[in-house]
Amino acid sequence: SQQGEEDPQALSIQEGENATMNCSYKTSINNLQWYRQNSGRGLVHLILIRSNEREKHSGRLRVTLDTSKKSSSLLITASRAADTASYFCATGVQGAQKLVFGQGTRLTINP
């Protein structure tokens, strides 16, 4: 079964606004990762946060992790039209090698 559940499924905002996407998961994890996918292409890794970390930044991206609630959020600040894509969270399952993905959030940035 899917480990990650993303919320919302789709998000449409104006350029320059901030975009927040949430991910919930079910089991214990080693890490949580966020990926981006442009239409019809492979996924590109954005950021990884380990289970003992609470917050991580990379450029305009900010990721938080709350292991007590089994949830994470991805914030994209000052959005650009080029940020239009699908965003997926993935969990590195503790005690296993596999990487399990959620269903994704479709983000549209309107110019």
Place this chain on the structure above:
Amino acid sequence: DVKVTQSSRYLVKRTGEKVFLECVQDMDHENMFWYRQDPGLGLRLIYFSYDVKMKEKGDIPEGYSVSREKKERFSLILESASTNQTSMYLCASSWLRTEAFFGQGTRLTVV
């Protein structure tokens, strides 16, 4: 740069055919993964491998098998293709508990 290469970008096969999807990575990664992606369902793990000749089932292994005879190559086999296996197939590789690198995807149509 890490490169994960899938043998075909688009593939059309007939029902009942045996289909081979090939994936090659050039970074000496231990882990390799096969996912399928369908609208509204996100990425679902079919099989993964954490070493040569080692494999584990993912969430949807039925109708598929895999082969990893060399560290850099991970093959997905559809034993007898069916129309419900029409999908986008994504291969990925990673080191232990780190980010995954994806191929460009193979869009398979079974007619």
